[in-house]
Amino acid sequence: MADSPLVIVLMGSKSDWETMRQADEMLTKFGVAHECRVLSAHRTPVETAEYVSSAEGRGVEVVIAAAGGAAHLAGVCAAHTVLPVLGVPMESASLKGMDSLLSTVQMPAGIPVGTLAIGGAGAKNAALLAVAILANSRPELREKLKAFRREQSAKVLQEKLG
Ligand code: RP5
Numbered sequence: 001m002a003d004s005p006l007v008i009v010l011m012g013s014k015s016d017w018e019t020m021r022q023a024d025e026m027l028t029k030f031g032v033a034h035e036c037r038v039l040s041a042h043r044t045p046v047e048t049a050e051y052v053s054s055a056e057g058r059g060v061e062v063v064i065a066a067a068g069g070a071a072h073l074a075g076v077c078a079a080h081t082v083l084p085v086l087g088v089p090m091e092s093a094s095l096k097g098m099d100s101l102l103s104t105v106q107m108p109a110g111i112p113v114g115t116l117a118i119g120g121a122g123a124k125n126a127a128l129l130a131v132a133i134l135a136n137s138r139p140e141l142r143e144k145l146k147a148f149r150r151e152q153s154a155k156v157l158q159e160k161l162g
Contacts, residue, residue, distance in 0.1 A: 003033035004059050007130045010048075010077065011065035012040045016090050019123050020066050023088070026127035030144055032134065041072040045073040062130040066123065068092045071103040074113045075091070082155075086129055087113040088122040 007027055011020045020036065027034045039048045055063060063081060065087035066072035073088030089100030097118035105115040114129065116122035128145070135141035 005033050005035040006060060007032055007062045007064060008055055008060050008129040008133055009034055009036040009064045010039050010066070010073060012073045014038050016066050016068065019090060019120055020088070022120050022123040023064055026124050027130065030131045030141065032131060041067065041076040048076060049080050052077045055081055056083055062086065062133050064088065064126045064130060066090055067094040068100045069140050071100040075107055075111065078107065078111045078113045084133055086114050086126040087115045088126050089118045091116065091119040107117065
């Protein structure tokens with residue numbers, strides 16, 4: 001998106017993209033300017049710190065950070081900014097994402113990370129939560145969220161079985 005991003009979506013590896021593209025798609029659906037990038041707490045620690053530290057100055061309002069395994073990205077982001085940080089634990093091959101979940105959620109008091117579900121549900125919900133945060137000061141986004149919920153309910157009520 002050409003506009004200056006309101007949300008940044010970081011992921012620890014390109015291998016996370018298949019999952020995190022669901023956050024990208026949801027933010028696009030709501031028309032929220034955002035930027036997606038691979039940055040790793042372990043493999044690119046300096047660049048991660050620089051990028052997140054400068055986010056507030058660029059007008060970013062929410063950070064989404066996804067990582068798997070020893071998933072420290074969201075926590076490191078939270079250490080470098082006071083913007084709300086939403087963590088998405090990636091499903092991992094060996095432990096099915098329980099490692100990612102616990103690494104992301106168990107933050108020390110004082111440095112919060114709002115942790116979502118493992119995998120695709122977490123990716124989508126991180127985007128929806130980011131929209132909800134932005135909607136506190138943007139009535140048009142709040143209306144879009146309400147319309148999204150209405151459509152979702154209508155789909156469920158129309159389900160036919162058998
Ligand atoms: C984490 O390690 C990434 O977020 C990814 O989920 C996991 C595996 O990364 P790759 O080895 O596929 O690059 O840092």
